[in-house]
Amino acid sequence: MEIQEIFALLTPEQRDFQLGINGADPLTKGFPRKRVLHAGLPGKMLSLTEGQQTWERLMAVPPVRRAEQSVYIHIPFCKTKCLYCGFFQNGIDQVVEDRYVDYLLEELQREEKSPRLQQGLVHTVFIGGGTPTSLSARNAERLLKAIQQCIPLANDYELTLEGRVHDLLPEKMDVWLSGGVNRMSLGVQSFNTKVRRQLGRLDDKETVLQRLRSLLDYHQCVVVIDLIYGLPDQDMAVWQEDLKALEASGVDGADLYQLNVFDGSALNQAIKDKKIARAATTAQQAKMFAYGYDFLTKRAYKRLSNCHWSRNNRERSLYNSMAKAGVTMFPFGCGAGGSLDGYAIMNHRFLKAYEACVGKGQKPLMVMMQESPLESIARSVIDQMERGVLNLNLLASRDERLKELRWLYDLWEERGLVHNNGVLFELTVPGQFWQINLTQTTLECMQSLLTGKNTLAVQHIAAQEERHDS
Ligand code: SF4
Incomplete structure (x- = not known):
């Protein structure tokens, strides 16, 4: 046909x-x-028993020589829930966080001696969330030490910590940077104070810029930020100001994301209840995308993927490009996703189920799917x-x-x-x-x-x- x-x-x-x-x-x-x-x-779902057996079998085999590999570690806690977010899992509770990090380290240590990790190299580690920067300094230190101990990092590794500008405090930044973090990915979404605050973001524009500056002053890591276009009250003029602030901030790169208003999200409800202005239409977002493209291209930013831009050669965005290319990604943590030799993996999203599995000495799989033959x-x-x-x-x-x-x-x-x-x-x-x-x-x-x-x-x-x- x-x-x-x-x-x-x-x-x-x-x-x-x-x-x-x-x-x-x-x-x-x-x-x-x-x-x-x-x-x-689409792929084909495995039963949980088949999934466990498949994971054990694949981790028992060394990787193909020189194969690139990556690790994704999930931290499922946020201080507050942002109005637009579909990924919030848990609020912050120090006792719960301490126990979670115990289990997370156990999950990492379980694989430490596996031939797959032992006899290969890992080129990128991405600690995502949730809000990884919300971890206490002590828990961040424990996690970073476990990464250095359990994961065979390549000598040009990229280790990204994702989080919020609100957490950029000296006592935390010292721990992250001395623990091997060499890339920070921070959600800014908009610099505009009104737009930020009504979404549940905590800091005003001046504080955001000042905290980004204090991180850049370490000169020890690449700093990239996320911006969203099409937010309520973020018209084209505000978006243009956001892009100017991005340039002025001096960060090494940025993701420009289109706002998605999920059905059933708090943002959708707030718009319906007229508590917040409507988000931009798709046509308005398209114009914002085109403006952002033109703005960054004219300033010699380099486009590394559909929405990611780098200002200099320090920003490599290795994790994102490897993820898109389907490179092996070992998932660790509650709600972490990954892929391994033709199988897509998702760990349990709920803390109790995750901890119960790790406590039994199992890989905490929620879903394992055999990817399409194509x-x-x-x-x-x-x-x-x-x-x-x-x-x-x-x-x-x-x-x-x-x-x-x-x-x-x-x-x-x-x-x-x-x-x-x-x-x-x-x-x-x-x-x-x-x-x-x-x-x-x-x-x-x-x-x-x-x-x-x-x-x-x-x-x-x-x-x-x-x-x-x-
Ligand atoms: S900090 Fe990130 S993951 Fe947490 S609620 Fe806000 S957008 Fe969602």
Whole structure:
């Protein structure tokens, strides 16, 4: 079946989701909405027993020589819950935190002697959350010591600690930096005091800038921040001020995330109750994206992935690029996610279940899923699209049935979403805004072409956006 025939079988609504809206402004109306949270192909769920056995089997085997590996460690506590957040797990309680860190260290020490860790190297460690910077100085010190002891770090390792500007206090920063942290990723979201405060962020603009400066003054770590566009009361003028403040702050890089208002979130409810202004529409967000792209490009920031920018060569963003490329990621902690040799893994999200599993000497798996047989080629697509390109000739060299994708990309070129530079397709600015849709459609077309089954007429997931926390 040819690719046009597959699309001909879809309803007009499904075609708009897959291909975009014909004749519309590609930036603001390119697609009805964002389709998925993360682009990918479905896998096959394992039972928990199979999951445990699979984990033990894979950790008992040394890695392929020189393979890059990464570690993700989750800290599921936040001082306050931000209004827009869909990732909050637990408030802060020192007794609960102390006990959690005991279990987390036990989970790490359980794998310390495994051939997979012992005989390999780990290139990046990301301590994410939640709010890892909320850990007490003592618990942060314990965790960082355990990382140095249990994880074979490559000599050019990247160790990121995620968190909030509010925690940038000398007694904490000293512990993080002397414990091996060499990259800090901080949620700012907006510098505007009103916008921040009504979301539940704690500090005003001046305090945020002053605390970022105090961290940069150590000259010991890369500092990157998250900004969100489309927040309530953050119109284009406020967004422009946010970008100016980003530049003035002197940080090494930034993620620019599109706000996602989750159904059932506190933000959605507050908007419905008219306690807070409406968030920007998708069309307004698209214009903010384009403005941010232009602003940073003109100032020679380098775009490392669809939403991540670096100001200098110190910011490598190794963890994020390895995660997108599907590099091995060992998960540790309550709610941590990872992947290992074709299996996606999620640890228990609830503290009691997590602690019970670790207490029994088990890997605290909640879900283990065998990834699609097409995962390797899908990762290659995701990795390229994150960098704003797709080399169809390279894909077709892996399987010539994928030459058919050319029809799709020629169509998107006509619609202003991609541009053929003679070697590969580059995503235009509108194409970058809708990148997640282009990627997901490419993957689903690829799957249909390689399996002979029409997987395009699926129920699509409602508007989602990239994860942004802390
Ligand atoms: S945005 Fe970050 S700090 Fe705020 S509640 Fe969510 S995980 Fe916690």
